[in-house]
Each structure stands twice: as C-alpha cells, then as structure tokens.
Amino acid sequence: MIRLSGLLLLACLLEAQPKDPYIGSQACRACHPAQTQSFFRNAHTKAERGCESCHGPGRAHVSAGGKKDLIVAFSALSSRKALDNCLTCHGKDWSRNNIRHSAHTQADVVCSNCHSVHQAATPKHLLAKPQKDLCYSCHPNVQSQFSMPFKHRVNEGAVQCADCHNPHGAPAPTWRMGQRPRLQQHAQANEQSCVQCHADKRGPFLFEHAALRVDGCGSCHAPHGSANPRLLNRPVVFTLCLECHNGAPGFGRAGQGIPTQSASHNMADPRYQNCTTCHVKIHGSNADARFLR
Amino acid sequence: MRRLLLCLLGAAAVSAQPAFAQPTVAPTPQRAGDANGEDLAGYNIVNSLETGYRFRSVDGNLGKYRSDVNFGNGLRVLGSYLTINSKKPGSGKLFDELVLSTQGLGNDPYQFSSLRVQKDKLYCFDSVWRWMDYVNPALPIANGQHGIDTTRQLQDHDLVLLPQSRFRFLLGYSRNQQDGPAFSTLQFPDGRGDEFTFLDNVRRTRNEYRLGTEFELLKTRFHILHGWEYFKDDTRAPLFSPGPGANPNDTTTLTRFRRDEPTHGQAPYWRIGLHNEALKTFTFDGRFTHTSGQRRFVVDELAIGTGRFGAAQNRQLFAGGNARRPVTTGNLTLSWFPLERLTLTNHTALYNTRMEGEGSYGEFANGVAGLSLLNFQYLGIRTFANLTDANLKLTRWIGLYSGYHFSERRVASSDFSDADPPARLDRAEQTNRLHSGLLGLRLQPLKPLRLSLDGELGRADRPFYTTSEKNYHTLAARAQWKTKRASLLGRYQTNYNLNSNSLFVHSARNRVASLDATFNPKPFLTLEAGYGHTHIETVTGLAYFSLGELIENDRSFYRSRLRQVRLGVQLQMARRADLYFGYHRIQDAARLGRSLMDQAFPLTYQTPLARFSVQITKKLRWNLGWQHYSYREERLAWQDYRAHTGYTSLAWSF
Numbered sequence: 001m002i003r004l005s006g007l008l009l010l011a012c013l014l015e016a017q018p019k020d021p022y023i024g025s026q027a028c029r030a031c032h033p034a035q036t037q038s039f040f041r042n043a044h045t046k047a048e049r050g051c052e053s054c055h056g057p058g059r060a061h062v063s064a065g066g067k068k069d070l071i072v073a074f075s076a077l078s079s080r081k082a083l084d085n086c087l088t089c090h091g092k093d094w095s096r097n098n099i100r101h102s103a104h105t106q107a108d109v110v111c112s113n114c115h116s117v118h119q120a121a122t123p124k125h126l127l128a129k130p131q132k133d134l135c136y137s138c139h140p141n142v143q144s145q146f147s148m149p150f151k152h153r154v155n156e157g158a159v160q161c162a163d164c165h166n167p168h169g170a171p172a173p174t175w176r177m178g179q180r181p182r183l184q185q186h187a188q189a190n191e192q193s194c195v196q197c198h199a200d201k202r203g204p205f206l207f208e209h210a211a212l213r214v215d216g217c218g219s220c221h222a223p224h225g226s227a228n229p230r231l232l233n234r235p236v237v238f239t240l241c242l243e244c245h246n247g248a249p250g251f252g253r254a255g256q257g258i259p260t261q262s263a264s265h266n267m268a269d270p271r272y273q274n275c276t277t278c279h280v281k282i283h284g285s286n287a288d289a290r291f292l293r
Numbered sequence: 294m295r296r297l298l299l300c301l302l303g304a305a306a307v308s309a310q311p312a313f314a315q316p317t318v319a320p321t322p323q324r325a326g327d328a329n330g331e332d333l334a335g336y337n338i339v340n341s342l343e344t345g346y347r348f349r350s351v352d353g354n355l356g357k358y359r360s361d362v363n364f365g366n367g368l369r370v371l372g373s374y375l376t377i378n379s380k381k382p383g384s385g386k387l388f389d390e391l392v393l394s395t396q397g398l399g400n401d402p403y404q405f406s407s408l409r410v411q412k413d414k415l416y417c418f419d420s421v422w423r424w425m426d427y428v429n430p431a432l433p434i435a436n437g438q439h440g441i442d443t444t445r446q447l448q449d450h451d452l453v454l455l456p457q458s459r460f461r462f463l464l465g466y467s468r469n470q471q472d473g474p475a476f477s478t479l480q481f482p483d484g485r486g487d488e489f490t491f492l493d494n495v496r497r498t499r500n501e502y503r504l505g506t507e508f509e510l511l512k513t514r515f516h517i518l519h520g521w522e523y524f525k526d527d528t529r530a531p532l533f534s535p536g537p538g539a540n541p542n543d544t545t546t547l548t549r550f551r552r553d554e555p556t557h558g559q560a561p562y563w564r565i566g567l568h569n570e571a572l573k574t575f576t577f578d579g580r581f582t583h584t585s586g587q588r589r590f591v592v593d594e595l596a597i598g599t600g601r602f603g604a605a606q607n608r609q610l611f612a613g614g615n616a617r618r619p620v621t622t623g624n625l626t627l628s629w630f631p632l633e634r635l636t637l638t639n640h641t642a643l644y645n646t647r648m649e650g651e652g653s654y655g656e657f658a659n660g661v662a663g664l665s666l667l668n669f670q671y672l673g674i675r676t677f678a679n680l681t682d683a684n685l686k687l688t689r690w691i692g693l694y695s696g697y698h699f700s701e702r703r704v705a706s707s708d709f710s711d712a713d714p715p716a717r718l719d720r721a722e723q724t725n726r727l728h729s730g731l732l733g734l735r736l737q738p739l740k741p742l743r744l745s746l747d748g749e750l751g752r753a754d755r756p757f758y759t760t761s762e763k764n765y766h767t768l769a770a771r772a773q774w775k776t777k778r779a780s781l782l783g784r785y786q787t788n789y790n791l792n793s794n795s796l797f798v799h800s801a802r803n804r805v806a807s808l809d810a811t812f813n814p815k816p817f818l819t820l821e822a823g824y825g826h827t828h829i830e831t832v833t834g835l836a837y838f839s840l841g842e843l844i845e846n847d848r849s850f851y852r853s854r855l856r857q858v859r860l861g862v863q864l865q866m867a868r869r870a871d872l873y874f875g876y877h878r879i880q881d882a883a884r885l886g887r888s889l890m891d892q893a894f895p896l897t898y899q900t901p902l903a904r905f906s907v908q909i910t911k912k913l914r915w916n917l918g919w920q921h922y923s924y925r926e927e928r929l930a931w932q933d934y935r936a937h938t939g940y941t942s943l944a945w946s947f
C-alpha cells in the first residue's frame with residue numbers, strides 16, 4: 001500500500017515535469033532494490049545515464065506503474081537486439097572486432113548468455129560464473145580434455161580459456177585453410193595463440209618446419225589435454241611423424257610427397273622409434289635443415 | 294520490504310552457488326566475511342584471505358605425479374580476494390575501484406594474481422601475473438630423454454587513459470620469462486653415432502611494449518596500436534661431461550660437450566581496427582595487422598669423444614645468420630540486416646607471410662675444415678578466405694543458419710644450398726582450395742528448452758599434408774533444458790575426414806557424446822553429474838625402412854575410447870558449513886594394439902575429492918580438504934601412482 005502510494009505520488013510529480021523521457025536512476029531504486037543496492041561496485045555505474053544507459057528511457061515505464069514492455073528488458077530482447085544494445089558502447093574494443101560474424105553470435109549466444117551485469121560472479125568482466133565454469137557449461141567435452149593427465153593448467157587456475165580463445169569472435173585463422181578453428185585468439189595480432197606463451201617456438205627460423213606454419217600446432221598437438229606426453233596426438237612419436245613423412249604423391253611443397261625417412265633408419269630398432277631424440281629442434285632450427293640442432 | 298528481503302536472499306543464494314568444475318580441492322570457493330562488505334571512508338571493502346598448509350603423500354612414480362599434478366607440502370596463501378569501491382561513483386581520490394585476487398602465492402606450482410585499479414574518467418589499469426612450475430622428468434612413454442624442470446613467469450599490464458572519453462590512450466607491457474634446467478640430446482659424432490644426454494640451462498625472455506589509441510571519427514570507431522616485441526633466448530649447454538650413450542652396444546663416447554646458441558630478435562607490429570554501427574541495417578568491422586619479425590642467431594658447439602672404432606673424435610661447428618618473417622593480415626566483416634529477423638554477414642580475410650633467412654654453417658672435424666656451406670630458405674604462404682553466413686529467425690522459436698565458406702591458399706618455397714657443388718636452388722609452389730557449406734537449425738519450442746542441429750561439409754582439392762582435411766563432414770546435435778533449479782545438457786558430435794588418393798589413404802573419425810545434469814532440489818543442496826565419451830579412430834598409410842627394406846604398404850591405426858564420469862554434491866548445513874564431494878574419472882578403454890603400428894594407450898585416471906568448510910565467526914572460516922589422484926596405465930605399470938593430497942586452512946576477513 002505504501003509502495004503504491006509512493007508510485008502514485010511519483011507519477012503525479014512526473015506529470016508536472018517537462019516530457020524528458022529519461023527519469024534518472026533514483027526512480028529505479030523504489031522497485032529494484034536488489035539490482036541497485038550494490039550497483040556502485042559495477043563498472044556500468046560510470047554510464048552517463050545510469051540504469052537508463054542500457055535499459056533505455058524509463059519515464060514511461062515508471063508512469064505506467066512498471067509496465068514491462070515500456071522498458072528495455074534484456075530477458076525479453078531477441079539475441080540480436082541484446083547484442084545491438086551492448087555494442088552501442090562496447091563496439092570500439094579491439095576484442096569485439098569480428099563479433100557479428102562470431103560462431104557464438106551465429107549460434108544465438110550473445111552477451112547476456114555469458115555476462116551477468118547484476119549478479120556477476122567476477123567483478124572484472126562481469127561473467128555469470130568463473131570463466132572456466134562458464135565455458136564448460138556449454139562445452140563439457142573440453143572439461144574432460146582439461147582433466148587428462150597432460151593438459152594446460154586451466155582447472156588449476158593458471159591458464160584461462162580466453163588466453164587462447166576470443167569468445168567475442170576472432171578473425172579467420174592465419175593457419176590451416178583460414179576457416180577453422182574458429183574463435184581462436186591471435187597472438188601479437190596475427191599469429192597462432194600458442195606462441196604468446198611458447199615464444200621460443202615462434203621463430204622465425206632459418207629452417208622452418210612447414211607443418212607449423214601451414215597447418216598450425218594442432219598438426220601434432222592436442223592443445224586442451226591428452227593422455228600422451230607433450231600433448232601429442234599419438235602415444236608414440238614415430239607414427240605421428242611417419243603419418244606425414246610417407247612420400248605419398250600429391251602432397252607437400254612440390255606435390256611429390258613429404259620426404260620419407262632415411263634408409264639408414266631401421267624402424268624395427270627401438271632407438272629409431274623416437275624421432276625427436278635426434279631431431280631435437282623439430283619446431284624449427286637455425287643450424288640444421290633436418291632439425292638436428 | 295518483503296521484496297527487498299527476497300531479493301537479498303536470492304542474491305545470497307546465487308553467491309553461495311558452488312564453483313563446479315573444480316577438480317582441484319583448494320583454494321576453497323567459499324569466502325570469509327560479509328559479501329556486502331564494510332563501509333570505510335567513503336569506500337566499500339570486501340576481503341577474504343585464505344592461508345593454509347597443503348600436504349601430499351605419493352605412492353608410486355613421483356616423477357609422473359609431478360608432471361601431472363605437482364602440488365607439494367608446505368604453507369601458502371591459497372587464495373585471496375579484495376575489492377574496494379567508492380560508494381559514490383567518481384568520488385574516490387586516487388581510485389574508484391580496486392579488485393585484487395590471488396591464488397597459490399608462496400608455494401603452489403601454479404600461482405596467479407589479478408589486479409584492476411581504476412578512477413572514473415581518468416584511468417583503468419589491469420594487471421595479471423602468473424607463475425608456473427612445470428616438470429617433465431623424461432617419461433619413458435615418450436621414449437625420450439628430454440627432461441624439463443623450468444618455471445615460467447607471465448605478466449600482462451595494461452593502462453587505459455581517459456577510458457570513458459572519445460579519445461582513449463592505451464599503454465601496455467607484457468613479459469614472459471622461462472628459466473631452469475632441462476635435458477636435451479645430441480648424436481655424436483655423426484648420423485650413425487650414439488645419442489647422448491646433456492644439460493641445457495634454459496634462459497628465455499620475451500618483452501612486449503604497446504602504445505595505442507582508440508577514437509571515434511565520422512561515426513566510426515578506430516583502434517590503432519603499435520607494439521614492440523623483443524625476444525632473447527640465451528639457453529646454453531655449459532661445458533659438460535655426458536654419461537654413456539643411450540645404446541649400450543654402441544662403443545661411441547662423448548667426453549666433453551659445450552654449446553652456445555643465443556638467438557635475439559624483435560618483432561614490431563601494427564594493428565588497426567575500425568567498427569561502424571551507425572546504420573541500423575548495415576554495420577562493418579575492419580582489421581589490418583602487420584608484424585615484421587626477425588631473429589639473429591649464432592650456434593657454437595664443441596664435442597669431444599671417441600668414434601665407433603675407438604679413435605679420438607672432436608667436432609666443432611659454427612653457424613650464424615638471420616631469419617625474418619613479416620606477416621600481414623587484412624579482414625573485413627560486412628553485416629546486413631535486410632529484415633528484422635534476417636542477418637547476413639560476410640567476412641573476407643587476406644593473410645600473407647614470408648619466411649626467409651640466410652645463414653652460414655662451418656664444421657671442423659679433428660681440427661680439419663670439413664663442411665662449409667651457405668643456406669638460403671624461403672617459405673611463403675598466402676591465404677584468401679571469404680566466409681558468408683545467413684541467420685534467419687523464422688519465428689520466436691525456430692531459427693535457421695547457413696553458410697558458404699571458400700578459401701584459397703598458395704604455398705611457395707625456395708631452398709638454396711651450396712652443400713653439393715654446383716650450388717642448387719629448388720623452387721616449388723602449390724595452391725589449395727577449400728569449399729565448405731554449413732547448415733544449422735535452432736529450436737526453442739519451450740522457454741527452458743533449446744535444441745540445435747548443425748552440419749558442415751567441406752571439400753579441398755589439394756591438401757598440403759596427408760593428415761590435413763580434404764573430404765570432411767561434421768554433424769552436431771545439442772539439447773539443453775535449463776530452469777532456475779535444474780539444467781540438463783545432451784550433446785553429440787561426429788567428425789569425419791577422408792584424405793586419400795589412389796595410392797594412399799588417411800581416414801579419421803571421432804565421435805563425442807555427453808550428458809550433463811545439475812539439480813538444485815533445495816537451496817542448500819546441489820547435485821551434479823556428467824558422463825561423456827570420445828571415440829577416435831584414425832588409419833593412415835605409412836612408408837618406412839625396416840632392416841634396410843622400404844615398407845610401403847603398411848598402415849598406422851590409432852584408437853582411443855575415452856570415457857569420462859563426473860559427480861558432485863554440494864551441501865550447505867545450517868548456513869554455516871559447506872560440504873562438497875566430487876569424483877572425476879577418465880578411462881581410455883581402447884584395447885592395446887597387436888603390432889607396433891597399431892596404437893592405443895589404455896589408462897585410468899581418477900580424482901575423488903572432499904572438502905569441508907565451516908564459518909567459525911562472521912569473519913573466520915576453517916577449511917579442510919582431501920583429494921586423491923590415481924593414475925594407472927596398462928602399457929607401463931611402473932609409471933602408475935596414487936597420491937593423497939589435502940589441505941587445511943583458515944580464511945579470514947579483516
């Protein structure tokens with residue numbers, strides 16, 4: 001009853017004011033205390049028009065006693081409209097550069113699916129849950145990969161999904177055929193994200209291992225996690241190498257096949273079954289074309 | 294008032310949600326102190342600091358445990374959290390917001406801290422610091438002698454000046470440092486010699502400086518940034534007396550060895566972005582980057598020992614030169630909204646890289662000049678990609694998605710060497726095109742239910758590698774039921790790639806299926822369960838030498854049957870105590886192969902955990918946790934381990 005009287009009084013006062021569609025954040029407090037009480041902690045508190053910066057002009061909404069369709073309610077917006085609203089301010093950031101073409105946007109996953117402005121679990125990026133839990137909630141198979149014996153330390157908190165991925169939409173990859181993988185962050189603006197940390201593998205080298213530059217690190221490694229040491233795609237090294245170095249015609253730089261191993265290598269002898277024992281600089285070498293040093 | 298109380302209770306319940314997907318037992322997700330904080334001098338402060346003791350007991354292979362888990366004994370700051378916010382926006386003197394969180398400081402192998410400080414309209418500073426201790430004790434499943442025990446320190450600092458104005462200034466600094474001992478190998482005295490392990494002292498540093506601006510002009514937002522990256526690798530193998538070689542029957546010896554191989558270089562880069570949302574029916578994003586990178590290198594190596602027949606051997610080699618890799622990219626995304634429910638996007642990408650370098654190589658064997666040669670290498674990759682996608686929302690509950698993607702890649706290389714006179718220059722070039730089509734259906738027949746089906750079909754004409762994608766397809770289905778109290782997610786995906794010609798075959802198939810559920814039957818109880826399996830099967834043609842004979846018709850098989858089970862129960866008792874039980878198990882159930890080329894790696898890895906956290910006073914919590922790691926593989930049982938780890942800690946707020 002008290003609330004109703006307050007609203008009526010507020011509505012009468014508003015009638016006497018000039019018709020500015022904006023009413024100010026103070027008016028929101030009466031009906032939305034939970035959202036406004038701790039809002040001083042929120043980065044959006046800096047927005048010029050307070051609540052109305054995101055929710056649009058609120059005078060008509062208040063005058064109508066809180067009618068839902070007279071205010072921008074994100075829960076009722078289509079995914080595209082929700083994205084449009086956020087990009088009004090956040091479009092300028094470099095990380096949002098390709099957001100309209102992002103695989104997330106194409107799948108109707110937009111800002112409000114991951115970010116919670118009013119009930120954020122992380123004050124820094126206003127994520128609805130801690131980052132890894134948020135990503136796992138839709139990608140549970142990735143969670144199992146990060147629980148493998150060899151893995152990047154995401155569950156341990158040392159590495160985050162966003163270190164390698166740009167969930168807002170990365171440009172086409174500069175490796176493989178430029179179509180996949182999607183949403184992969186580019187290191188130093190245009191290189192595969194792995195070299196951001198593994199700087200020694202970046203090169204340039206006098207003798208490049210073309211596989212890295214042409215098809216990317218994923219040619220040999222499973223980046224999330226693996227049962228195999230060094231996150232390799234195979235449990236032993238030699239099959240990984242021989243699957244490409246088999247001389248099959250039509251492949252390689254000149255279409256004559258990727259060179260087979262030397263005749264001096266006897267694969268029946270265990271000493272030849274771990275190629276990287278001798279080919280130590282397999283990511284690229286400055287001294288030896290066969291990556292021996 | 295009732296509504297206010299309900300809202301506050303709701304917010305408290307949300308903040309009390311357990312941090313699921315938390316396979317490491319510590320730090321404790323529950324914090325000490327009042328979530329609403331305390332007011333002091335115009336600021337609101339929330340803080341919690343958790344300090345405790347971790348213990349471990351390992352039965353089995355300690356090296357493998359350290360490689361996989363690596364938590365040790367000792368005291369540490371398991372976690373901390375601090376936020377300071379000015380109560381009135383913009384009223385803080387030096388800052389309006391400060392957020393600091395840390396994890397594992399002092400003794401954990403994975404340490405992390407994150408800081409944000411900002412003053413409205415003036416500055417915003419973000420900083421992340423990470424420290425990782427990684428051990429890989431040359432595990433024999435790699436058949437390797439390449440052990441590593443290095444620490445890596447990563448730092449990223451970014452400062453934005455005038456963050457809310459039309460002109461923003463960006464400054465940044467990143468540092469990546471890797472130090473520590475490692476073992477590598479060398480073959481001596483030549484390709485028919487033995488392999489010897491030697492000690493490497495790893496010292497790598499990467500520094501990156503950034504300077505840029507963001508501004509708005511003609512309703513278009515611009516981002517311009519220039520960065521400078523400096524890299525130094527001063528890894529060296531000091532004078533060392535290696536032990537016996539890897540092959541006991543080989544009579545070769547290496548008595549002294551030393552190698553210096555410094556590599557220094559820089560990679561300055563530019564990035565320019567633009568974004569325009571001025572029109573309601575049309576938007577565009579542009580992006581241009583250029584990175585020019587170069588590395589100067591020297592290799593100086595000395596090896597002394599005896600050859601196969603006992604004669605003294607010494608080898609000294611020297612290599613030096615320069616390598617460069619300029620990379621340029623251009624991207625343009627056009628988005629058109631001809632109808633309220635229809636979005637068309639087109640992304641065009643152009644990527645060009647040139648990798649080239651020249652170097653000299655000289656070798657002395659037993660004091661006599663041997664090999665001396667000059668090398669020049671060039672590898673160029675130019676990729677053009679055009680990706681067009683359409684998204685149509687037919688009704689509120691049904692949507693369609695389709696796309697056509699095309700890309701063309703040209704790989705060119707030149708290889709000059711004067712090793713075998715006359716000097717030789719080999720050139721090669723090939724072009725590869727990929728066409729792919731995508732189709733998707735999105736359904737939301739009920740508000741809590743979302744269904745999606747996706748498919749992709751791709752055809753490449755001339756893949757570079759035998760394992761690259763050629764004729765591939767992907768099918769994915771997904772169903773999610775999500776309400777405030779329960780969520781159920783089912784997912785299935787299959788990928789198939791066939792890359793074959795008349796003489797060779799590579800076929801790879803993987804299938805992933807999973808079902809995950811979370812249920813909150815009561816505000817104090819949360820249940821979580823998940824099951825997933827991943828089946829991978831590949832077959833690839835092989836050619837190799839065995840006993841001097843070329844084997845051309847063999848194939849490698851690889852099978853993996855991963856099964857994953859995940860369970861979690863979170864119970865809150867009397868609003869003061871939290872109890873969590875979790876269990877995670879991964880099993881590769883593939884059968885061991887019958888031949889060398891028939892590969893599988895069956896293993897079981899499980900980690901049950903339990904954690905108890907009780908609020909002693911309003912500002913103090915006591916936590917206790919235990920986590921067991923059990924690793925068992927079928928191929929090499931001596932690598933198995935069982936480890937009990939745990940911790941006890943106090944979390945307090947002050």
